[in-house]
Amino acid sequence: MIKLATEPQFNIVEIFQSLQGEGYNTGMDAIFIRFGKCNLACPWCDTDYLSYSTLSLSEILKQVEALNATNIIITGGEPSVVPEIDLLLKQLKQRGYFLTIETNGLQPVPSEIDFISASPKALYAKKYHSQMLTQADEVRIVVDGDVFDFCQFIEQHLPAKHYYLSPCEQITVSSSKTSSPSFTLLETLQLLGRLNQRAQGQPHWQLSLQTHKLLGIR
Numbered sequence: 001m002i003k004l005a006t007e008p009q010f011n012i013v014e015i016f017q018s019l020q021g022e023g024y025n026t027g028m029d030a031i032f033i034r035f036g037k038c039n040l041a042c043p044w045c046d047t048d049y050l051s052y053s054t055l056s057l058s059e060i061l062k063q064v065e066a067l068n069a070t071n072i073i074i075t076g077g078e079p080s081v082v083p084e085i086d087l088l089l090k091q092l093k094q095r096g097y098f099l100t101i102e103t104n105g106l107q108p109v110p111s112e113i114d115f116i117s118a119s120p121k122a123l124y125a126k127k128y129h130s131q132m133l134t135q136a137d138e139v140r141i142v143v144d145g146d147v148f149d150f151c152q153f154i155e156q157h158l159p160a161k162h163y164y165l166s167p168c169e170q171i172t173v174s175s176s177k178t179s180s181p182s183f184t185l186l187e188t189l190q191l192l193g194r195l196n197q198r199a200q201g202q203p204h205w206q207l208s209l210q211t212h213k214l215l216g217i218r
């Protein structure tokens with residue numbers, strides 16, 4: 001393939017097709033484009049976002065078009081900090097894809113995005129300030145401790161249509177293929193109870209599971 005010298009290049013961990021495993025769009029058939037690098041370093045992060053290769057814009061389009069879905073999930077790593085990502089998103093939009101993004105919500109996201117899934121991180125609560133994302137379609141907070149106060153902070157600063165708590169998958173020492181993932185499910189249910197028993201007028205919180213992990217798919 002002839003590469004134009006000016007063609008934008010992107011750090012890509014993987015491009016694959018699966019079902020959206022989490023949140024409001026659970027079950028949606030989608031192509032995942034996972035970018036390398038992140039502006040946070042969550043200790044329990046389930047993604048090796050530093051193992052990437054560099055692909056040109058046209059190489060990405062070729063891989064995407066070889067798959068068979070009309071929805072694209074832009075993820076990472078942290079896609080909101082990818083330089084020139086808007087050039088790729090414009091090309092995808094022109095081809096008619098519905099674009100959703102998975103973001104930690106520290107930064108605004110490009111205007112080409114149709115649906116924003118924000119997962120702000122309680123561990124980095126102090127980093128959420130005036131520069132942060134100001135609205136989302138859904139918020140999913142990972143329960144890695146008592147995140148009750150952080151949930152209330154996010155309700156006030158990040159208006160969204162849907163609010164979810166997601167159990168944290170614990171990193172286990174054993175990598176045995178037979179062991180199933182372990183999640184903070186009980187803590188998550190207890191927090192849902194506390195959030196949803198507040199006075200009327202507060203957002204209602206729901207459970208979001210990483211259903212792809214329960215199924216053993218990507």
Ligand SMILES: C[S@@+](CC[C@H](N)C(=O)[O-])C[C@H]1O[C@@H](n2cnc3c(N)ncnc32)[C@H](O)[C@@H]1O
Nearest residue numbers: 044045046047076077078102103104119168169
């Ligand atoms: C790998 S992140 C990439 C996108 C973005 N950096 C973010 O954090 O939203 C994709 C999703 O996986 C979630 N996630 C990552 N590790 C997890 C874990 N151990 N347990 C539960 N959710 C996890 C994140 O909270 C986010 O919703």
Ligand SMILES: Nc1nc2[nH]cc(C(=O)O)c2c(=O)[nH]1
Nearest residue numbers: 018019020021075102212218
């Ligand atoms: N099936 C599936 N659904 C997902 N939703 C968000 C994911 C992500 O890692 O961003 C993810 C993922 O890695 N797999």
Ligand code: SF4
Nearest residue numbers: 038041042045077104
């Ligand atoms: S912000 Fe997302 S990609 Fe980055 S370390 Fe945290 S979970 Fe992983």
Ligand SMILES: [Mg+2]
Nearest residue numbers: 046047075218
């Ligand atoms: Mg994932």
